[in-house]
Amino acid sequence: MTTINPPSPATKKSKRTGSKRPAEPERFALIGVWAVLFLVFSLIVPETFPTTANISNMLGSQAVLLVLALGLIVPLRAGDYDLSVASTLNLSAVVVAVLNVNQGWNIWTAVVAAILVSMCVGVVNGFIITRFDIDPFIVTLGIGTVVQGIIYQVSNSVTITGVDRQLSDTMLTQPFLAIPIDFYYAIALCVVVWYVFDHTAFGQRLLFAGQSRDVARLNGVNVSGLRWVSMIISAGIAGVAGVIYAGTTASADPTSGAAFLLPAFAACFLGSTVLKIGRFNPWGTLIAVYFLVTGITGLQLMGAQQYVQQLFYGGALVIAVILSKLVKSRGERRRQAEVRPDVAA
């Protein structure tokens, strides 16, 4: 991503070797591991793994998770956890189904309503977090559970089937280049998030607010406003993910959304070890999502049981956090090493 920051030409006054940016091959480590994983599975299960059907399935099936994770990295970039995203996703799917199937609304009106309802969750989260200065971890855990309760209430705790086919058609059933359409939506969102993060003032302010609230505040950034908005964005995008979810299944059940929470966090944290180390970034998140599904699919095709998912996602989250810690302390040591020769000079 350095292409957008033209390398400064005139560094003639650079008196220190440390001024050269370290190459950091770790940035691409996960991509390498991913390629190796892909190759290994292709050799072990050549008849099922490297097939168009399987690849298309892997790409398409992860769109919901990817969209959800792309929403989640917005508050994460601002230094806040949002544990309510999975419930919000589920709420959105249920609202679409209830309004469309039970209330007979037009499907697109129902979709818009679902996304607005989802954003309300973010409004409430953001209000409590910034107004009362409470740890977002606790607030979103609580609100997420409240949302889960609301889901049971509006859905009568049953799975609602028969969502208008129009929604499924725009998500799943009419693939482009053999890949379901929802994959392209996720990629489009990835581009948008990347642009906002790297090329807008909003994205940079989010970064500063997340790195140091004090620095941001003293530089005139409205930190609480920004945190509030980031909660609304993550809830809104979770709502979009819910709509896609409802479209891919043509139904909505009151419980399955919760299963997305941990994979989303795993993808975000693993993604922060790729491309831009130590920063939550959309392309890293994308790579992490597909790395995870490659591993899981490959193992399942080799005959592993369903539980391999939990092992893989849970393990990946913990390993990702350890990795970012290690990379950070490596950076510290490198800094120390750079400073010493300067002292002698």
Place this chain on the structure above:
Amino acid sequence: MTDLSSTVGSSGVASSAPLLRVTDLQKAFNGVPALRGVDIDVRPGEVHGLLGANGSGKSTLIKVLAGFHDADGGQVSIHGRELRSPFGARGLRDEGMGFVHQDLGLAPAGTVLEHMALDAVGDAKGFRRVDWSGERRRVRDLLERFEVAVDVDATIDMLTPVQRAMVAVVRAVGGQEKSTDADRRGQILVLDEPTVFLPRHEVGLLFDLLRRLRANGDAVLLVSHDLDEILQVTDRVTVFRNGRTAGTRETEGSTRDDLVQLILGSRDEHVAKGSAVVLDDRPPLLSAKGLTGNRIDGLDLDLHAGEVVGITGLAGSGFEELPELLYGARAARGGQILQNGEVVPRPTPAGSMRRGVILIPADRKGQGGVLGLTVKENMSLPFLTRRAKGFSIDWAGIAVQSQEACDRLNVVPANPDAQFGHLSGGNQQKALLGKWLDTAPSVMLLSEPTQGVDIGARREIFKLIRAAVAEGMSVLCATSDYEQLVEMADRVIVLDEGRVRAEIHGDDITKDALASAVYAEEAS
């Protein structure tokens, strides 16, 4: 522990053999030396004062002893036993040293008993049951022995400030008690500016406690800024200057002038100042009317174009909070801020920036810049909206601008893509200064602008600030670094307990004049 009397004997008369001896201790941060080789010895049964200007190395020494920092060289011996840094995370606590820091380290909701028991339980194994009734008895005895009258079941937030300080002291002393109660060795208690947050009239109570400790055969190392306190309670005093020991004196027979002399060094240093103050008829760029904060109490102040106003005082006198109050980063409790004669209704950092008032905070690493981001990113923050093309940030333009700033201010390395945290303190400060100067401010509020900055960069920063002032900017510089004020300020306001105690102008600003104003006696 083995019997140490024989080794102690070799270093002098047994009774005055030091409990703690520090020899030639050295420590540098990023190449900037904080301790260039300090010596100090603390004997049993004495209260030993440690004095020195800001940055003289007092707190670095304490932090090395407490295990926060590792020393680069030198020796420390306790009870005659030679120890080498690093001392580990617990520092020298297991060797019989106790530390009471300025913030006391007490949890408001915990009880006195819980705090004290925590230390006793601290090294117990696993899930061993806490003997609460035994602890209660032990803590009661301990408090009684030192005549500290507090209820062991009182929570910390129910105590008065001085009671809290006394609990912290007894806790630090009592921490090691139980292991050596039979043959009690003297302990060394380090108090780091314990009186800054205490009401004046209660300080005496704390000092009485210190005297009881002394009678008990323990030693107290008292770090303070306050000469009166040092003269009042200590037996001997050591003064640090620029990371070296300037001298150790018997307190009896020393005068405050002797000590000021030691703190400041030679008297003949006098740097000629550039321009004189230009006060014109226009309203001041920024002024405060009856401004009141946590410490500042009804301050009136005018900042005019073309002048550097210094503001100083003892720690806790309120000078530290003035820049943040004026910037709107900290809510004032009362008073008004006026810009160009007009009242600013609700000052906020964003509003101040729009009006051309900027702040460079003292805590560079925590508040000035983000260490993990690049220099360019750190410099871009005030320009994100200004330097935008459509929705998009003009990164190329920002790159050029930060490159120019780095070159102009001689930031080394002059590479905007370098990580901010990799720069030395002085270069970080120059980069921040460059960022803010590019916003063309009219008022610059500085808080300890050269803390942790090496001599060379310090000169450059002074030059940059004077140049900006010559073009009509106004600068407020809050610092306890007198040399800096002598070199830079057109006038200096000395605060005491939140109020103006003295104002010194032009060539009258000397280190002596500042020191005598700051350390002037209470009644003045």
